[in-house]
Amino acid sequence: MDTTERPDGPYLEWTVVPSGIGPLLLAATPQGLVKVGFHAGSEDRVRATVDAVAARLGARARRPEPGAEVLLAEPVRRLAGYFAGSLRRFDLPLDWRLCTGFNREVLQELDRSVPYGSVVGYGELAARVGRPGGAQAVGHAMGSNPLPLVVACHRVVENDGGIGGFGGGVETKRALLALEGVLPQPLF
Template sequence: MTDTPVRPTAWTLRETPIGPLLLAATAEGLANVVFHARGRTLDRALARLSARLGAGPLPAAQAPAPAAEHLGATAAALDDYFAGSPAPFTVPLDWSLTEGFPARVLRELATGVPYGTTVGYQDLAVRAGDPGAARAVGAAMGANPLPVVVPCHRVLESSGAIGGFGGGLETKRALLALEGVLPQPLF
């Protein structure tokens, strides 16, 4: 059994138009975004972070400066995003919660699928270097530790259907509508 290296983590909750998001960062960058971060969902997410990063996450106000600064930059970038800015997220990312093929897929998604565009699972598999891995791309999307910032909501089925989404289909629709991919809801 190997010990988990300790990576001090800061966290904060950010209210957004799609509900509260848990943001967690290390000195390296943003490490985790969790949808619907209330009650048991929040408690479970903080426990998972503690287990995976080797230290209990600290509220941003008590956290070391680099991690807290990454949270502040992420919060500002999210505010801009939800205000309709198409600017890409430029906050540093800590990729320590993903590895292997999923990490390759998520890095390609983060850099190669801009605001207001979509990509299919198969095309993303090709871009990540494994044309036969469309289903594995789906699994990588489901395990994305950085949703919204690493835009798994932009990945669609080959038929054009929106497919599944860890934050719920209404959340995915809202994000795609914000980016102009889908029409805004009527009410």
């Protein structure tokens, strides 16, 4: 069946996959990956997130059997490659409809200009999008990122060298930066 049209209307395919930082929720539309969620262990929380995303997009949510993903097959493969250390850029189609305006502009700049193994300060990223002094607004954009890990908000740090916050938790951020060689591997 053509993945761009379904007889029952627009749809959202979702699954939960294991990763080096715990279970991840992945959701995609025919336009591309639309949602990545950390700590996807609780079925109720996952279902609530999926239902909210589907409602916002006006789509029906469906969870295929493991291995039968159509829209998520490539994102699942690429995430496995990332955690195995063999993938440095996701290069996936992304559905940006869950973020708009300044947040989208900042996230797209981050995705374009901060490669694997590097970091950028909140203030520097604000300046790159024409908003010097907008470090706090950049922090809010990172916190609302619907595609963390793939649009690598873990690479945004405090201008004074501090690690900064992270929606997936600071320990997850440390683990991702260690995976990319930015920080030493955590001791615990």
